[in-house]
Amino acid sequence: MATLELEVAEEAVTQPARKGRRLGMLFWAGIVWLVFVCAVAVFATVLPLPSPTDMDMLERRAPFSAEHWLGTDGLGRDELARLIYGARISLVVGVCAPVIGVVIGGALGMLAGYFRGRFESLVVGSMDVLLAFPPLILALAVTAYLGQSIFNLTLILGALSVPAFMRVARAATLTLARREFVIAAQALGATHARILLRELLPNVMLPLLAFFLLGVAVIIVVEGSLSFLGLGVPPPISSWGSMIGEGRESLDMAPRLAFLPAAAMFLTVLSFNLVGDTLRALTDPRQGAL
Amino acid sequence: MAFFVARRLLYLVPVLIAVSLLTFSIASLLPGDLAYTILGDQATPENVAALRADMGLDQPIWWRYLSWLGNVMQGDFGRSFRTGQTVLQAVSERLPVSIELMLLAQVGALAIGVPLAIVCAARSGSPFDRFMTGSAFGMLSVPTFLSAILLIYLFAVELRWLPATGYVPFGEDPVANLRFMVLPALTLALAEWPGIMRVLRSDMIATLQEDYIALAKAKGLTPARILFVHALKPSSLTLVTITGINIGRLIGGAVIVETVFALPGIGRLLIGAILTRDLIILQGVVLLVGAGFVLMNFVVDLLYAVLDPRIRHGHA
Amino acid sequence: MTENTLLSVEDVVVDLPTPRGNLRAVDRVNLTVGAGQTLGVVGESGCGKTMLSRAILQLLPKKAKLSGRVMFDGQDLLQLAPEKLRKLRGRSLAVVFQDPMTSLNPVLTIGTQLIETLQEHLELDDATARKRSVELLAAVGIPAPEQRLAQYPHQLSGGMRQRVAIAIALSCEPKLLIADEPTTALDVTIQAQILDLLAREQRRRHMAMILITHDLGVVAGRTDEVAVMYAGRVVERAPTPALFKKMRMPYTEALLAALPRLDAAPHTPLPAISGRPPDPTRPLQGCSFSPRCRYAVARCQVEKPPLTAAGSREHQYACFHPIGIHAEAGA
Numbered sequence: 001m002a003t004l005e006l007e008v009a010e011e012a013v014t015q016p017a018r019k020g021r022r023l024g025m026l027f028w029a030g031i032v033w034l035v036f037v038c039a040v041a042v043f044a045t046v047l048p049l050p051s052p053t054d055m056d057m058l059e060r061r062a063p064f065s066a067e068h069w070l071g072t073d074g075l076g077r078d079e080l081a082r083l084i085y086g087a088r089i090s091l092v093v094g095v096c097a098p099v100i101g102v103v104i105g106g107a108l109g110m111l112a113g114y115f116r117g118r119f120e121s122l123v124v125g126s127m128d129v130l131l132a133f134p135p136l137i138l139a140l141a142v143t144a145y146l147g148q149s150i151f152n153l154t155l156i157l158g159a160l161s162v163p164a165f166m167r168v169a170r171a172a173t174l175t176l177a178r179r180e181f182v183i184a185a186q187a188l189g190a191t192h193a194r195i196l197l198r199e200l201l202p203n204v205m206l207p208l209l210a211f212f213l214l215g216v217a218v219i220i221v222v223e224g225s226l227s228f229l230g231l232g233v234p235p236p237i238s239s240w241g242s243m244i245g246e247g248r249e250s251l252d253m254a255p256r257l258a259f260l261p262a263a264a265m266f267l268t269v270l271s272f273n274l275v276g277d278t279l280r281a282l283t284d285p286r287q288g289a290l
Numbered sequence: 291m292a293f294f295v296a297r298r299l300l301y302l303v304p305v306l307i308a309v310s311l312l313t314f315s316i317a318s319l320l321p322g323d324l325a326y327t328i329l330g331d332q333a334t335p336e337n338v339a340a341l342r343a344d345m346g347l348d349q350p351i352w353w354r355y356l357s358w359l360g361n362v363m364q365g366d367f368g369r370s371f372r373t374g375q376t377v378l379q380a381v382s383e384r385l386p387v388s389i390e391l392m393l394l395a396q397v398g399a400l401a402i403g404v405p406l407a408i409v410c411a412a413r414s415g416s417p418f419d420r421f422m423t424g425s426a427f428g429m430l431s432v433p434t435f436l437s438a439i440l441l442i443y444l445f446a447v448e449l450r451w452l453p454a455t456g457y458v459p460f461g462e463d464p465v466a467n468l469r470f471m472v473l474p475a476l477t478l479a480l481a482e483w484p485g486i487m488r489v490l491r492s493d494m495i496a497t498l499q500e501d502y503i504a505l506a507k508a509k510g511l512t513p514a515r516i517l518f519v520h521a522l523k524p525s526s527l528t529l530v531t532i533t534g535i536n537i538g539r540l541i542g543g544a545v546i547v548e549t550v551f552a553l554p555g556i557g558r559l560l561i562g563a564i565l566t567r568d569l570i571i572l573q574g575v576v577l578l579v580g581a582g583f584v585l586m587n588f589v590v591d592l593l594y595a596v597l598d599p600r601i602r603h604g605h606a
Numbered sequence: 607m608t609e610n611t612l613l614s615v616e617d618v619v620v621d622l623p624t625p626r627g628n629l630r631a632v633d634r635v636n637l638t639v640g641a642g643q644t645l646g647v648v649g650e651s652g653c654g655k656t657m658l659s660r661a662i663l664q665l666l667p668k669k670a671k672l673s674g675r676v677m678f679d680g681q682d683l684l685q686l687a688p689e690k691l692r693k694l695r696g697r698s699l700a701v702v703f704q705d706p707m708t709s710l711n712p713v714l715t716i717g718t719q720l721i722e723t724l725q726e727h728l729e730l731d732d733a734t735a736r737k738r739s740v741e742l743l744a745a746v747g748i749p750a751p752e753q754r755l756a757q758y759p760h761q762l763s764g765g766m767r768q769r770v771a772i773a774i775a776l777s778c779e780p781k782l783l784i785a786d787e788p789t790t791a792l793d794v795t796i797q798a799q800i801l802d803l804l805a806r807e808q809r810r811r812h813m814a815m816i817l818i819t820h821d822l823g824v825v826a827g828r829t830d831e832v833a834v835m836y837a838g839r840v841v842e843r844a845p846t847p848a849l850f851k852k853m854r855m856p857y858t859e860a861l862l863a864a865l866p867r868l869d870a871a872p873h874t875p876l877p878a879i880s881g882r883p884p885d886p887t888r889p890l891q892g893c894s895f896s897p898r899c900r901y902a903v904a905r906c907q908v909e910k911p912p913l914t915a916a917g918s919r920e921h922q923y924a925c926f927h928p929i930g931i932h933a934e935a936g937a
Binding site: 128129130131132133134135136137138140141142143144145217221224225228229230231241244247248251252255258259262265266269270273274277 | 305308309312313316317427428430431432433434435436439440442443447537538539541542543545546549550560561563564565567569572576579580583584587
Binding site: 505506 | 663665692693694695696697700701703705708709710711712713714722723726727771774
C-alpha cells in the first residue's frame with residue numbers, strides 16, 4: 001500500500017516532558033562544555049600555556065607534539081594557546097553584545113507591552129525599521145564607518161539584537177499584564193515602577209534568559225563571520241572566526257588549522273543553542289521548534 | 291484584492307523613507323572628515339576643501355540628506371572615487387550573480403527541507419523523524435562560512451570534483467556556470483534547510499490534527515492526497531513566511547559565500563567597498579539592498595493573500 | 607440480529623493510555639443498526655459517544671487500543687486491510703462531523719472537496735463530477751449551487767456549511783451515515799432544518815443512520831431506536847417510543863426531566879442532574895451513575911448492573927432498580 005501512512009501526532013501535553021528527557025543528556029553535555037570553555041577562557045592567563053603571539057618561523061604548521069599539543073599555525077604560533085585566547089575574544093563579544101541587547105531590548109519591550117498606546121507603536125515601528133535591513137549588511141556598514149574595534153563590534157552587534165529581545169519582552173509582558181496578579185497589585189495602589197520591577201520582571205526574565213543564550217550563539221556566529229572576512233575584530237587580535245579565516249590559506253597543507261577553531265566554535269554554538277532551546281521549551285511549551 | 295494591494299503599497303512608502311534615513315545617518319556617523327577619508331593619501335588641504343564644497347559637505351545635514359535623496363530618486367546614486375563607475379552601473383553588473391546564487395540556494399533549501407518536513411510530519415515520533423529533527427538542530431549551529439570551508443575542503447581540495455572559486459556568466463556557458471555555482475549554492479542551502487524543515491514540520495503536525503484531516507480520512511481519500519493537498523496547502527502559509535524571513539539571512543549569507551568563493555556579486559562589491567574605503571559605493575549598495583529587502587517582503591505579503599483566501603477576503 | 611442488520615458493534619472496547627492512567631472511553635458496547643434504520647446515540651459530553659463513532663470508522667488516535675468486532679455489511683472492519691477500509695470510507699460509510707467550520711478544509715473550495723470524493727470512489731470525469739456536485743448541493747437545499755463550487759467554506763453561513771458537509775457525505779450513496787452531533791454547532795432555528803434534511807435524504811436513499819447527540823429532544827420522532835450512553839457504556843437501549851414512554855434508567859429519566867418544556871410554567875427551574883460524570887481514568891466499582899442517582903442503594907455502589915432486558919427483548923437497560931418495574935414491585 002502507500003508508503004506514507006498518516007499517524008495522528010501525540011498530544012501536545014507529552015511534548016515538553018519528552019523533549020526534556022530526550023535533551024536531558026545533551027543538555028548536560030552542553031552545560032559541561034560551556035563551563036569548560038568559559039573556565040579555560042577566564043583562567044587563560046594563569047594556565048601553563050605558551051604565549052599565543054610568540055612566532056617560531058622554524059616550526060610553522062607543525063603537527064601535534066609534546067611541546068605544542070595542537071601544533072602550530074602558519075606563523076609558528078602555538079595553536080592550543082591561540083584557541084584558548086581566541087575563545088576569550090569570541091566569548092567576550094558573544095556574551096557582552098546580547099547583554100546590551102537584553103537590557104535595552106528587554107526594558108523597551110516591557111515598557112511597550114505595559115504602557116501600550118503610542119509609545120508602543122513608536123517602539124515597535126522603529127524596531128521594524130531596524131529589522132528592514134539584513135543584519136549582516138548593517139553590521140558591515142556600521143563597522144566600516146566607525147572603524148574596527150572590539151568595543152565598536154560589541155556595541156553594533158548589541159544594538160542589532162535589541163529588536164529581537166524587545167519582541168520577546170513585549171510578548172511576555174502583553175500576556176502577563178492582563179493576569180490577575182497585576183490587576184491585584186494595581187488595585188492595591190502599587191506604582192507602575194513597582195509592578196514592572198516586582199511583578200512583571202521576574203516572570204519576563206525566564207523567556208528572556210532563554211533567548212539570551214540563543215542570542216549568544218547567534219552573536220558568536222555573526223562575529224565569527226565578520227572576523228572570518230577580516231572585518232570583525234581588528235588584527236592582530238584573534239577570535240575563532242579570524243583563526244578560521246587564516247586557516248583557509250592552509251586548507252591543502254594543514255586543514256586542522258581551520259578545523260580546530262571550527263570545531264571549537266561549532267561545539268560552543270551548539271551548546272548555547274541546546275541549553276537555550278531547552279530553557280525556552282520549559283518556559284513556553286506552546287512554541288515548539290523554531 | 292486590488293484594495294489589499296493598494297493598502298500594502300501605502301505602507302511601503304514610509305518604510306522606504308526610513309530605510310533611506312537610516313542609510314544616510316550611518317554615513318554621517320563617520321568620525322573625522324568624510325572627504326579626508328575618501329581622498330586618503332591624496333588629501334591635501336586644497337583637495338579636501340574642494341571635495342567638501344563639491345560634495346556639499348559644509349551644508350547643514352538636512353540639506354545634504356534631501357539633496358542626496360533627490361539625486362537618488364532621479365537614479366543618481368553617486369559615483370565611485372576609485373573606479374569611476376556609477377553605483378548603478380556597479381550594482382547592475384553584479385546583481386545577476388547574486389540573484390542567481392540566492393535563487394539556487396533557496397530552491398536547494400526547499401528541495402531538501404520540504405520533502406523532509408512532509409515525511410517527518412507524516413511519521414512524527416519515528417526514529418527517522420527524531421534523527422532528522424536532531425540533524426536539523428545541529429545544522430543550525432554550523433555557521434555559513436564553516437560549511438563553505440568544509441565543502442571546499444571536501445569537494446575542491448580532497449576530491450577535486452568541483453572548483454573552489456571562479457565564475458562564468460550563465461549566458462556564456464551554462465554548464466560551467468553551474469559548476470561554479472554548485473558549491474556556493476549548496477553552502478547557502480545547507481544553512482537554510484533546517485529552518486524550513488522545522489517550521490513546516492511543526493506546522494504540518496498541527497494541521498494533521500485538525501478536524502478536516504479527520505474528515506478527509508473518513509472520506510476515504512488516499513494518504514498522498516491528504517498529505518499533499520489537504521495538509522500541505524494550509525501549512526504553505528508558514529512556508530512563505532519563513533522563506534520571507536530567510537531572505538534577510540540569505541542576503542547576509544550571500545555576502546560571505548560570494549567572498550569565500552570569489553563570485554562577482556553584490557556581496558563582494560560591498561566587501562570590496564569596505565576594504566577600499568569606497569564610501570559612496572558602500573552607501574549606495576546599502577540603500578539598494580535595504581530597499582530591495584523591503585520590496586521582497588512586500589512580495590511575500592502579497593503571496594500570503596494568494597495562498598490564504600481568508601486573508602484576501604479580509605477574514606483571517 | 608436480523609438478516610438485514612447492516613452494522614453490528616460487538617463488545618467494542620476503546621482504551622486510551624494517558625499520563626494519569628488508562629482511560630476506558632468505550633466499555634464493551636454492543637449495538638446494531640438495520641439497513642434503512644436510524645439509531646440515536648444519546649449521552650453527555652465525555653460519555654464515549656464520539657469515541658464510539660471514531661471506533662466504527664477506524665479513525666481513533668494512534669495511541670488508542672481497540673478491541674471487539676465491528677461487522678459492517680458482513681465484514682469485520684477491525685480486521686480489514688487498510689486499503690480496503692479506505693475504499694469503504696466515503697463510499698459505503700460516511701460521516702458528518704459536529705462543526706462544519708473545522709471539518710471543511712478552509713483553503714480548498716467547496717467544489718474541490720465535493721469533486722475529490724466523487725472522483726476517488728466513483729471515478730467520474732471532471733465534467734460529470736461537477737454536474738453531480740451541483741445536483742448534490744441543490745438536493746441539500748443550497749441556493750445558487752453552481753456559484754458555490756468556487757467558494758470557500760468561510761464564505762458560507764454555518765447552516766450552509768453543514769449542508770455542504772452533508773452533501774459530501776451523501777455524494778457516493780453510502781449505506782450508513784454517521785452524524786456526530788450534526789446540529790450542536792448551529793443556531794436553534796437551523797437545527798430543525800438540518801435534521802429534517804437528514805431524515806428526508808435517509809428515507810429517499812433508504813440509508814441507515816446513526817444520529818449521535820447529547821439532546822434527547824433531537825432523537826424523539828427521528829429515530830427508530832435509541833441507545834443511551836453513560837461513562838462509556840450503553841445503559842439503556844430501546845425502540846424510541848418505548849424509551850420515551852416507558853424509560854427504565856434513572857439516568858434517562860433525569861435527562862428527559864432536564865429538557866425545557868413548552869408547557870411548563872414560566873421561571874420553572876430546570877432540574878439539572880447534580881454531580882458530574884465519573885473520572886474516566888478512575889472507573890467506579892459499581893454503577894457509574896450511582897453517585898448521582900436518587901434511587902441508588904448499597905448494591906448499586908458495589909456491583910455493576912449488567913445490560914438486561916425486561917419484558918420485551920428489544921428494551922435493554924443496566925439497572926438494579928429500573929423505573930417502572932421498580933414501581934410495579936411496589937417499593
